[in-house]
Amino acid sequence: MGKRLIPPEPAEVHEVMLRDALEERYLAYALSTIMHRALPDARDGLKPVHRRILYGMRLLRLDPGTPFKKSAKIVGDVMGSFHPHGDQAIYDAMVRLAQDFSSRYPLVDGQGNFGNIDGDNPAAYRYTEARMTEVARLLLDGIDEDGVEFRPNYDGQSKEPVVLPGGFPNLLANGAQGIAVGMATSIPPHNVAELCDAALHLIDKPDAKSKTLLRWVKGPDFPTGGIVIDSKESITEAYMTGRGSFRVRAKWSQEEGARGTWIVVITEIPWLVQKSRLVEKIAELLNEKKLPLVGDVRDESAEDIRLVIEPKSRAVDPELMMESLFRLTELESRIPLNLNVLVKGRIPKVLGLAECLREWLDHLRDVLLRRSNYRKEQIEHRLEVLGGYLIAYLNIDKVIKIIRTEDEPKPALMKAFKLTEVQADAILNMRLRSLRKLEEMEIRTEDKNLRGELKGIKALLGSETEQWSKVGEQVRTVRDIFGPKTPLGKRRTLFADAPEHDLAAIEEAFVEREPVTVVVSEKGWVRTLKGHVADLAGLTFKTDDKLDQAFFAETTSKLLLFATNGRFYSLDVAKLPGGRGHGEPIRMFIDMEQDAAIVSLFVNKGGRKFLVASHEGQGFVVNEDDCVGNTRKGKQVLNVEMPNEARTLTTVTGDTVAVIGDNRKMLLFPLDQVPEMARGRGVRLQKYKDGGLSDIATFDAKEGLTWKDSAGREFSATIKELAEWRGTRADAGRLPPKGFPKSNKFGRGME
Structure with a gap:
């Protein structure tokens, strides 16, 4: 006989309302997405994954100028120590930090295939290598000097920074994109030299408004260049409220060819637009005959972008041709601005330009104070040790005698020379070679220098003016490294007004000009037939309906409809249904009252x-x-x-x-x-x-x-x-x- 299985005691069951359980779990998920994934911190402009990548690279000593290390090693270390998520997610984030067409100021210096502007994927992480750039070094500067707070990592085995010291205005300089739960963020990149100039003004006049700062920060500065065509008023409004958008157009020029022919060459495209998809889209529109002014499109890009657009004929107006392309393709792109960031790392909030820079400057000051306090403690500790060394030198024979004869030399030394524990330990740990004659002079010099430095630090900690002056120096240094004359700091995006065009001319630019016959039935159904059809005997109509009128027009024509209510309505022939059906009721295209009927329909000449x-x-x-x-x-x-x-x-x-x-x-x-x-x-x-x-x-x-x-x-x-x-x-x-x-x-x- 086998053993009888005794069922386990049922565990205690708690009844919970489904609504409460869902609310609690969803709120926890929402908070984790907002705080730890999608929104950047206002202070260093980084999301946790980017912060962890940079800190992981710091621990691997991948400073600018050092040899590259495999991306797989970096991703593995970051995943194992700090970011317990997918390796692909970490690598994708790292790749974006290295792409000079995605990041205005790349934080990672990549070696190998890191993808391209056509949207091709980067090589796998076992093939590529990376190290930090000067920008990343600035962001981490001071992390070893207690510049920022640390917290335990996910498994409590080591520590990670809550925020980086952030000596670079990364939030606005590199921008950020993120979708959280119930909120999103979208910050385009900006020019660092302009941001630093605005920040310096903010140090001088802490109450300056965003509107004033636009004297320096003209607008976004995209890594791929382009031209912003918004009005000054809408740009000002966007930066004051923290919400808005920018219309960015590709940069183009006209190149003359032989015998009066010409082409348009596009050298810069809007940010985050994949070039290959853009070319495909233009080719698709050409096939669908939606770009009547365009003859052909070619991608002649090598290192730089060069898209060639050929006109249908040399008589085409280049501005009008480009206008039709801007309207139908991503050659004009709307880039949103939503300055939604985590203030103090905790509160999601939409800030204006001035508040963003204020958060950064306040953080720089906090880091300065923390580093100064850390250095002060270090100096005070060293001065204490040096004081002990001097006593030892002055009484060297007695010290040696105590060490040789006493079983417990430490308390004896402390008692004999009134030393602190720190000083006694320092003397006992001293090397014999340090007993040279010269050493005493060196100790006295170091002591003097340290006391001078300590005096300066105490003065700094006691004066807010001093602190802001120091922060100003730091900002000026960044401005000089990335000044407008440097290749990386030079502004890439320009500003211009959109050219004014006659609406009718633009509409015409979208439609291939072909002859059609407009047919209207007695019941008000309308359709178009290709070509000028004189014989309409074969036309079919719905039951109880018959031909009312038909006339010749072109696809680019506009029709005027005069109705019994005394109103005139405009219709585009291009928008009317073609094909073999009975067409559609004319009311589908205009808002005409039910009791109104057509008096007359004709081509507007x-x-x-x-x-x-x-x-x-x-x-x-x-x-x-x-x-x-x-x-x-x-x-x-x-x-x-x-x-x-x-x-x-x-x-x-x-x-x-x-x-x-x-x-x-x-x-x-x-x-x-x-x-x-x-x-x-x-x-x-x-x-x-x-x-x-x-x-x-x-x-x-x-x-x-x-x-x-x-x-x-x-x-x-x-x-x-x-x-x-x-x-x-x-x-x-x-x-x-x-x-x-x-x-x-x-x-x-x-x-």
Whole structure:
């Protein structure tokens, strides 16, 4: 028989509300993401992973100028001692610190393939090597002199710095990107010399505002150059509030070729844009015929960037061609600014420019005080030891005798010469070679020098003015190392205003110019057919719908739609549906009220004059250019109130108006009796007892009036034959000549 298994005692079960458990766990996760992963510290501008990489490199003694070490060794040490996360994450972070196109002032000096601006991956960490740059050395300067606080690492086996001494304004100089929980940060890089100048002003005038500091800090300075095209006002606003964005454009120039040909060469692209993806995107747009002004794109880059854009023809305006590229590709990029950082390493907060620099300067002062106190303690300890040495020299024989004869020489020495424990230990640990005659002089000199240094440190610790003066010196040193005349410190990003272009010209630059036929059904469905199609017999429509009108246009044309509510709406032919379907309702493209219908739809040619009229018989002459509105809501031109509605529109050609009502009465009068207006109700054109206006036409008295009947046959009458219909505006008129269509329409349509 086998043993009977006794089930274990059930552990104590606690009931917890799911909501409470989730809230607690999610809050813990959110805090860890905000504090230990995504947001940089305002003082040294680093996230924990970067800080640990630099400290790990410091422990490996990878200072600038020393031999490189394998990246695998660095990643392994950092992961084992400080950062218990994925090795790939650590290596990726280190690679970004070494890329001169990602970091404005690289903190890591890499040897081997560290990736490129095309977005190609770096070599694996077993192939690459690295060491620190001068910038990283500045950030770590003073870490061995108790410059910053240390905390136990994740397993408590060693210690790591809470923050680096940060003798370099890294937060703004190199920037940072990060997405935490419920908050994010996005800080573009800046120019160090400018930041140092602003910081020096802040030391002189601690209450200076961000706006004042923009005298030095003009805006971001990207490692890849480019041109910022924002207005001064929006840049100022961004730095004052800590939130905003910058429009950055590629830098280009025009190169002349043989026989009047030319190309555009792009030498700088916006920050964080992958060049290969950019070229692919331009090629894709070319294939889709979305860049009609561009002929071809080539990447001729070697060490430097050189993208060549060929125009479709030499007649193309280069500025307009580039404008179309800026609009559709990442050659213009919007880089956000969100100065969300950890203040004092604990509180996430959005700061303005002045507050960011203030945090850095205050940190420099704290580090200075800590280092000074550390040095003071060291000097005081050394002076105590030197005092003991002097006593030993002056009584050398007695000291030797005590050491040789006493079983416990330490207490005996302390008693005989009134020494402290530190001094007694120092004497007992002294080497025999230190008993030279010269030594006494050296001790006295060192003692004198140290006392002089100690006096200076005490003066520094006692005076805030001294402290700030010392911080100012430190900032000036950084400014000199990375001054505007140095290759690394020279400003790369320029500022300019975006060139002003006619909107219509820009819109046209996006559309290939091709002939089309616009087809509108009676129910208001619109579509375009490729080419100028004269025979529309084969067209199909939805049930109960049929052709209303069709006319020729081009893909670059704009259409004007006049509706019964007296509004004109603008439509782009390029945006209308093509293909084999029935099209789409015209209301999809404009905000037209449900009870409004189309009076007329035609190509906007510009410069013409229209005679518009309402059902009640009121109207006026309006200039075509005054009818164009840029919004979906259209532009009110003829004022009408229900049940009255806009009834007709005709192009003004000639000097005489012909108007006919529903009552089948026609009237002719001179055009100069109708005023020209941009908007209004108009004047009465014809008087009606019942019904209203049916149609209107204009013509030249010399040439006579023509009309078409329902079968499309054309009739005409000379002004003499029409004598009895001539009158003045607002007359009632009389029945039309024989043969006039029963529809009471002149049947002329839009010319």
